[in-house]
Amino acid sequence: MTTFDNPATVPAPPAGRYSHVARIELGGTTMLVLSGQVAIDAEGRLVGANDMRAQADYVLDTIEKILAAHGATLGDVVNIRTFLTDLDRIGEYAQARLPRFTGTPPTSTTVEVSRLFVPGALLEVEVTAIV
Template sequence: MRITLDNPAAAPQPANGYYSQVARVELAGGGALLYLSGQVADGVGLAEQSRGVFETIDALLKAHGATLADVINIRTYLTDITRLPEYGAVRARYLTGTPPTSMTFEVSRLFRPEALIEIEVVAAVPAARGPE
């Protein structure tokens, strides 16, 4: 098994530089699993931040030959669970196929005080596709 840790140039770089945004685990027989660190985004409201997060996730996935359609698990951290429908409307525009497995948590705060949402995903990349 080979594991590659990466901060693709095509996506915003980690704020503090102390972590990798993507862990790529090569699978026997081809293909890979991508584990993405939790992502936050600038924005005034939850919908704007959610769109920014999905755009960053999309860029990270594309850097490794994957798309949002390859997401198999998503974990969402919201500072206000009552806003789940607002987030869900944005999510539905980005994850349009069969929904991935999912967990959603309400948290008292995130590492950036202005952040309302943080999302992490796992994606399965088919053997025919690799990093760009």
């Protein structure tokens, strides 16, 4: 069974165009598939213009809130996909990401893209978690 959700603890997706998370029940296991998250606040404004660390922190905080709404933590993440507009800034992203994943790190893909759907966004992150 699959349900879609937009937890009240995070800003709603723009104009209801997508859901933040798909919750998939697989017997006694739950898989959470999160949409890509960018650093936009509840008013749709970009957080941390040209500041990779500020945007990464905001995005990871949002992901943590979405996971928490479904009884999960970053420790339940099995895959993380990151889209950066400038791979030369991956070190700044790592400063925000690495301290949050303290156990065995999840599988990971990071790619450079020419731009994201929010002007000025430097990264978009999506994760899959198993609870």
